[in-house]
Amino acid sequence: MFPLDFPLQQMTKYSDARRVLDPFCGRGTTLYAARLAGRSAVGIDVNPVAGAIAQAKLARVGPSSVVRLARDLIREYGDASVPKGDFWDWAFHDQTLRELAALREGLLRWQDTATSVMLRALILGVLHGPRNKGLPSYLSNQMPRTYASKPAYAVRFWRERDLRPVHIDPVEVVARRAERMLRNLPPRTGGRVLLGDAATTVARLRRRFDLVVTSPPYYGMRTYVPDQWLRNWFLGGPPNVPYGTEGQLATKRSQAAFVSAMAEVWRAVAERCSPGAHLVVRFGALPSAGVSPEKMLLASLTEAGAGWLVRDVRPAGAAIGSRRQAEQFNRKQRMGPAVGDIDVTAELIRRQRVGNSATSRRG
Numbered sequence: 001m002f003p004l005d006f007p008l009q010q011m012t013k014y015s016d017a018r019r020v021l022d023p024f025c026g027r028g029t030t031l032y033a034a035r036l037a038g039r040s041a042v043g044i045d046v047n048p049v050a051g052a053i054a055q056a057k058l059a060r061v062g063p064s065s066v067v068r069l070a071r072d073l074i075r076e077y078g079d080a081s082v083p084k085g086d087f088w089d090w091a092f093h094d095q096t097l098r099e100l101a102a103l104r105e106g107l108l109r110w111q112d113t114a115t116s117v118m119l120r121a122l123i124l125g126v127l128h129g130p131r132n133k134g135l136p137s138y139l140s141n142q143m144p145r146t147y148a149s150k151p152a153y154a155v156r157f158w159r160e161r162d163l164r165p166v167h168i169d170p171v172e173v174v175a176r177r178a179e180r181m182l183r184n185l186p187p188r189t190g191g192r193v194l195l196g197d198a199a200t201t202v203a204r205l206r207r208r209f210d211l212v213v214t215s216p217p218y219y220g221m222r223t224y225v226p227d228q229w230l231r232n233w234f235l236g237g238p239p240n241v242p243y244g245t246e247g248q249l250a251t252k253r254s255q256a257a258f259v260s261a262m263a264e265v266w267r268a269v270a271e272r273c274s275p276g277a278h279l280v281v282r283f284g285a286l287p288s289a290g291v292s293p294e295k296m297l298l299a300s301l302t303e304a305g306a307g308w309l310v311r312d313v314r315p316a317g318a319a320i321g322s323r324r325q326a327e328q329f330n331r332k333q334r335m336g337p338a339v340g341d342i343d344v345t346a347e348l349i350r351r352q353r354v355g356n357s358a359t360s361r362r363g
């Protein structure tokens, strides 16, 4: 995820932009920033977990209706089938698991409403995480919050420490989180989240956009899907780790194939943008990939040949217009892991025929 500040800065900088697009929307940070700034926004992601969380960033609903729906679903779908096996015996207390299975079944059958979208996202947020001392914040036995442990490793970890799962009431955990997160939601500003591949889905959009703020998967990062296997199960996926990375840009292993795949997205996006639209991209690579994210991203804009004129290139997180911060960031970067993330801004000057190269100018 990029920090909320990043898309918020773009909303301030491009204050005339009315319609915002994020073709790799992840958990919907851009969509939420657009909402805070009073703009409508469309997000696309190929990963159902990201899509489900992003959808909630556009919804507005109070805590009581979410809690009521959770109670109703647990009552109504109490006989939903429960996954079996060592992992499931250790990961959740059996009553918690039965209630979770009921919520899963109910939400799979329920049509999407603001309440069900919000409940689904809240459960994804509390599904697994560390066991804390006071009131529980997560439903699972001890586990990381950001990614789900692989079953064999997790079972060994719990067994060795004799860490038995305790009963945690999903409704209570959701209620506490809903109370905190839903009390002061900003007004809705319109927009939606579409599940699918960025290039093909953008091509199907009808309306035009004037600001695109996005972050493609970092080069070399191939674990977006397996890391989220438990959340993926809750959304109707299998009760085990899906090692395929279907549709993920990350499956493009060579740099050239990855650059071409990004180029295809920038080309499709240009088709759906008004002349003068701005494209702001944060991109990076895993250190182990040993590549230059800057070169890759600029090459993809050139290869797109779609009229994106590069206006600015700077290290990720350097505040727009602040040289000093950029320098400080550079110093930090040198000390920290050399990922070399960058922020690139481009402007849609004119559409060119595919194959022509985009003019590029560093800011």
Ligand SMILES: C[S@@+](CC[C@H](N)C(=O)[O-])C[C@H]1O[C@@H](n2cnc3c(N)ncnc32)[C@H](O)[C@@H]1O
Binding pocket: 001, 002, 023, 024, 025, 026, 027, 028, 029, 030, 044, 045, 046, 047, 050, 196, 197, 198, 199, 214, 215, 216, 217, 218, 224, 247, 248, 249, 250
């Ligand atoms: C760096 S993350 C975006 C994070 C986002 N900015 C946020 O704040 O949550 C990249 C996202 O691209 C998605 N992705 C990968 N390949 C894709 C594709 N072909 N089409 C659409 N989304 C894709 C991944 O699922 C992932 O959620």
